[in-house]
Amino acid sequence: MIFDIGESRFYKNDDNENLIGEITYSVAGSSMIIIDHTFVHDDYRGQGIAAQLVxxxxxxxxxxxxxxxxxxxxxxxxxxxxxxxxxxVMR
Structure with a gap:
């Protein structure tokens, strides 16, 4: 699955622009990324989307x-x- 890139997030919408899944992160300094949220819509759970986002x-x-x-x-x-x-990549 190909994910779109937003400001501090990767996400995927369906054909009607409804959010399927997203992962948000923040950048801490020049060498660190903090993953703070992962979401997959109920209709799409169990398909490995969250793991793909990570x-x-x-x-x-x-x-x-x-x-x-x-x-x-x-x-x-x-x-x-x-x-x-x-x-x-683990800190």
Missing amino acids: DRVVEMARDENKKIIPLCPFAKGMFERNTTLYAD
Whole structure:
């Protein structure tokens, strides 16, 4: 799935411009990204969209050589369950 880029977020809308899912983050200094919120509309849950959103932020962090603090409970859980996968960006 391809996500649109907004100000401090990645998101996806359906054909009627209704929000399907989003992840928001903030930039802390020159080397840190804080994931603070992940949302997927009830109609789209269980399809792996939230995990794809987290992975999109991880990809950005890797491209920009930044570390991530996952404050959002969903993102934090992903990082805790996949420590080796995210070790290079985990703070």
